[in-house]
Amino acid sequence: xxxxxxxxxxxEHWEVSSGAATIIPMNSKxxxxxxxxxxxxxxxxxxYLTVKTIQKYKLKTKIVPVSLEIYNKAKNLGSSRAVIxxxxxxxxxxxxxxxxxxxGNETNWRDQGKADFFSQVLRDLFDKELxxxxxxxxTKNPPLEASKDFKYNEFxxxxxxxxxxxxxxxxxxxxxxxxxxxxIVELYIKHGVLDDLAALTLSCDENLDIIIRxxxxxxxxxxxxxxxxxxxxxSNGLVYEDYSPLNAYPK
Amino acid sequence: xxxxxxxxxxxxxxxYASVENVEIKKYHYTDLDKIExxxxxxxxxxxxxxxxxPDSALTTYLLAKTIQEFGFKNPIYPITTxxxxxxxxxxxxxxxxxxxxxxxxxxxxxxxxxxxxxxxLPISDEDKKVIMSFNIQQxxxxxxxxxxxxxxxxxxxxxxVGDTLYGDSSKERDEADVILQKLKNKRVQYPFLxxxxxxxxxxxxxxxxxxxxxxxxxxxxxxxxxxSYFTKDCxxxxxxxxxxWWCRERRWGFEQxxxxxxxxxxxx
Numbered sequence: 001x002x003x004x005x006x007x008x009x010x011x012e013h014w015e016v017s018s019g020a021a022t023i024i025p026m027n028s029k030x031x032x033x034x035x036x037x038x039x040x041x042x043x044x045x046x047x048y049l050t051v052k053t054i055q056k057y058k059l060k061t062k063i064v065p066v067s068l069e070i071y072n073k074a075k076n077l078g079s080s081r082a083v084i085x086x087x088x089x090x091x092x093x094x095x096x097x098x099x100x101x102x103x104g105n106e107t108n109w110r111d112q113g114k115a116d117f118f119s120q121v122l123r124d125l126f127d128k129e130l131x132x133x134x135x136x137x138x139t140k141n142p143p144l145e146a147s148k149d150f151k152y153n154e155f156x157x158x159x160x161x162x163x164x165x166x167x168x169x170x171x172x173x174x175x176x177x178x179x180x181x182x183x184i185v186e187l188y189i190k191h192g193v194l195d196d197l198a199a200l201t202l203s204c205d206e207n208l209d210i211i212i213r214x215x216x217x218x219x220x221x222x223x224x225x226x227x228x229x230x231x232x233x234x235s236n237g238l239v240y241e242d243y244s245p246l247n248a249y250p251k
Numbered sequence: 252x253x254x255x256x257x258x259x260x261x262x263x264x265x266x267y268a269s270v271e272n273v274e275i276k277k278y279h280y281t282d283l284d285k286i287e288x289x290x291x292x293x294x295x296x297x298x299x300x301x302x303x304x305p306d307s308a309l310t311t312y313l314l315a316k317t318i319q320e321f322g323f324k325n326p327i328y329p330i331t332t333x334x335x336x337x338x339x340x341x342x343x344x345x346x347x348x349x350x351x352x353x354x355x356x357x358x359x360x361x362x363x364x365x366x367x368x369x370x371x372l373p374i375s376d377e378d379k380k381v382i383m384s385f386n387i388q389q390x391x392x393x394x395x396x397x398x399x400x401x402x403x404x405x406x407x408x409x410x411x412v413g414d415t416l417y418g419d420s421s422k423e424r425d426e427a428d429v430i431l432q433k434l435k436n437k438r439v440q441y442p443f444l445x446x447x448x449x450x451x452x453x454x455x456x457x458x459x460x461x462x463x464x465x466x467x468x469x470x471x472x473x474x475x476x477x478x479s480y481f482t483k484d485c486x487x488x489x490x491x492x493x494x495x496w497w498c499r500e501r502r503w504g505f506e507q508x509x510x511x512x513x514x515x516x517x518x519x
Contacts (some may be wrong), residue, residue, distance in 0.1 A: 069338070071345035074482055076338045078475045103341060103364060202480070208342055211482045212466075218480035246479065 006167050012053045016186040020140075020178045022046065023166050024053045030132040032062040032097050034125055036118065039067070039079025041201045041229060042176055043137030045187050047083065048197060049175075050135065051093045064097035064131050068104050068118060074211045074218045077101055079202040079245070086197055097130065126171060138174040142181060142231050150227040181232030189236060199243045203229040219244060261434060263444050264289035276317045280453045286442045288317045288400070295397035296326045296360070298390055302402075303331070303343025305468040305501065306451055310402035310442055311347065312464060313454070315357045326360045328394050332367045332383070339469060339481035346467040354463060363390055391438070403433070404443040404451060412499045448504025461508050470501040487516045 008025040015021040022045075035050060037043045047065065054061050067080035084099065104117045118136075125131045141160040147153050163177040176184065188194040204219035204226050211218055219226050221240075230240040264275045264287040273289040280286070290297070299314055301307045311329065318325050331344045341364055348359050365386040368374045390396060433441050443451065455461050471484035472495045478488055485498035494502075502513040 069341060071342055073342075074480050076342065076475075076480060078336075078338045078480070081335070081338075101366070208482065209346070211479075216482075218482055246476065 006170050006173070012049075012056070014049050014187060016179070016183045016190065018183055018186075020180075020183050022049055022175050022179055022187065023173075023177075024050055024135075024175045025133070025166070025173050026053060026057065026059065026061075027133070028057070028059055028061075030059075030061045032064050032131045034064045034066050034100075034122060034131040034134040036134070036136040037065040037067050037080045037084060038137065039075065039077075039081075039083050039201060040137065040203050040225070041181070041184055041188075041198060041232070042139050044083045044087070044197055044201045045184060045191075045193070046135060046137045046175060048087050048090065048191070048193060049187070051087060051091045052191075054095070055091065055093065060095070062095050062097040063093070064100060064125070066100040066102070066118075066121065066125070068102055068121075070104050072207050072209065074206055074208045074220075075202055075204060079200070082200045083197070086200055090193060090196060100125070122172070132171070134172040136168075136172070136174050137176055139176040139184060140178055140180045142228060146231050146235075147228070150224050150231075151222055152224050156224065181228050182235040185232040185236045185238065194238075194243070200245060202245050217246065219246075261445070263287050263434070263441050274321050274323075276320065278313065278454065280446075280450050280457075284446075284450075286313075286446055286450070286454075288313055288442050289398075289440060290314075290318055290321055290323055290325055291397050292323070294324045296328060296394055298328050298330050298363075298387075298394070298396040298399035300399060300401045301329045301331050301344045301347065303340050303347055303469050304402075304497075305455070305465060305470060305505075306404045306443060306448075307402035308347040308351075308464055308468045309451055309454055309460070310400060312351050312354070312458070312460065313442070314400050315351055315355050315359075316458075319355060319357060328360045328363055328390065328396065330363045330387075330390060330399065332365060332386075334367050337472065337475065337481070339475075342481075343467065343469045347464065350464050350467050354460075360394075363394075398438050398440055400440045400442065402443055403441050405445055405447045407447045407449070407500055407503045412496075412503050448500050452504045452508055455505070456508055461505075465505070465509070470497040471495060472497050486513055490517055491515055 006025065007027060009027040012024045012026060013021040014024070033050065035043065035047050037047055047063070050063060054063070065080070065084050067077055069077050087093070100121070102121050122134050138160060140163055141147060141156055147156065166173045166175055166177040168174060185198070188198045202219060204223055206216070206218070206220045206223045211220060221230070233240050233243055264273070272292050274292055275287050275289045277285045277287050297314065299311050301311050315327060318327070329344065329348055331340050333340045345362070348362065352358060367379060367382060387399065430444065433439070433444060455465050469481065469484070471478065473485055473488060475481060478484065485494040506513050
């Protein structure tokens with residue numbers, strides 16, 4: 001029923017050792033899929049695996065990356081641009097739609113502003129019939145035992161604790177919904193893109209003014225998203241600092 | 252000296268004043284030398300180029316302040332070009348605008364933004380000028396802009412700053428024909444065309460902006476990977492001989508007021 005409702009022909013499962021999987025819905029009739037590319041770990045591997053799925057089934061579906069610039073965040077569009085370019089290079093995929101970059105208002109990581117703004121942008125893409133479906137890189141939260149000491153864990157996104165479906169509506173899905181950061185990192189390892197792709201990504205979501213005022217580096221290493229990244233890497237026996245974007249770009 | 256002489260004989264607001272009914276405010280930094288800002292009396296909208304650097308930030312502040320002091324209601328549309336390979340202009344411009352709004356209790360209009368390819372892509376300077384002209388024309392038409400204000404300044408004496416990394420865009424500021432062309436442009440005001448960074452820092456000090464507005468600005472053009480996503484500058488990440496031109500110029504202008512900003516913090 002659910003598949004019919006969301007107009008999906010099949011789902012490609014990219015499994016990891018925990019038994020969880022990134023589930024990529026697909027339909028050979030879709031002309032274009034929008035993918036939210038933030039430049040973080042989750043959306044980057046989602047972009048990569050979506051391309052691999054399209055290539056595996058020789059589909060003609062275009063990918064439209066959608067990235068958001070938030071004024072008050074240290075993170076910037078440079079990360080998402082680097083990720084898109086690297087996925088192009090690694091896969092040789094050429095069927096890209098026009099890359100969408102939008103400038104959002106100031107948001108707080110606890111508020112709904114970012115999600116609401118993104119929804120509006122995506123609605124616009126659907127209204128103009130530029131895309132048929134949309135993916136975002138939302139993942140499952142780490143187990144509470146692992147995240148209890150993360151900064152502001154009490155304000156985490158609770159709907160990511162126990163997801164029940166990857167589908168958010170008729171036209172959108174969170175293919176990583178059942179995968180936590182440990183699983184995501186394992187995907188990078190399994191597909192051989194840890195050094196090339198993961199190291200380019202930035203998870204840090206700290207505010208620019210806080211970074212500057214405290215003379216911190218970016219990534220800060222202390223915000224909730226940096227803690228989650230650290231947990232994901234270390235749970236796979238990796239060293240967090242080895243995959244810092246500060247080390248990934250040529251000097 | 253030549254620049255100061257030019258400033259005494261030319262009005263940077265004059266070309267604009269000749270075609271519109273404007274009020275001109277003069278801000279003196281010596282008995283003889285001044286910068287000028289012209290505002291249309293009819294309340295016509297103005298565009299304001301804002302890169303997030305200290306020059307355009309100060310110009311934006313003075314433009315808003317001048318409009319307020321005249322008791323006019325001219326809307327200001329900030330315009331920011333973001334260079335694709337160095338995506339920081341929007342963020343710093345945003346911080347600058349919010350601070351000016353707070354300092355002056357002023358409200359800017361919609362922030363107009365367009366991207367500009369730069370050294371990461373094979374594109375010529377001519378191509379860039381075409382992109383720039385296209386976008387500016389669109390903004391002129393769409394928002395009925397009577398003119399655009401640009402915070403371009405004069406170069407410091409190269410001998411005092413060091414010319415090892417003297418950028419092409421900065422060199423242009425010394426060419427007489429380029430300056431003349433800008434003076435003739437009736438759609439753009441360049442209040443600081445004859446004034447260098449020491450004049451800019453003078454006004455930051457004069458208007459008590461050194462600890463409020465100035466720290467929110469960015470001059471450095473070092474790359475993202477070097478500067479921790481554009482949160483640090485050459486003084487924190489490079490050895491002195493490698494400082495970019497814009498950091499050298501910033502230090503030359505502001506070191507007298509904020510010496511701690513410019514000590515080299517690179518661990519050897």
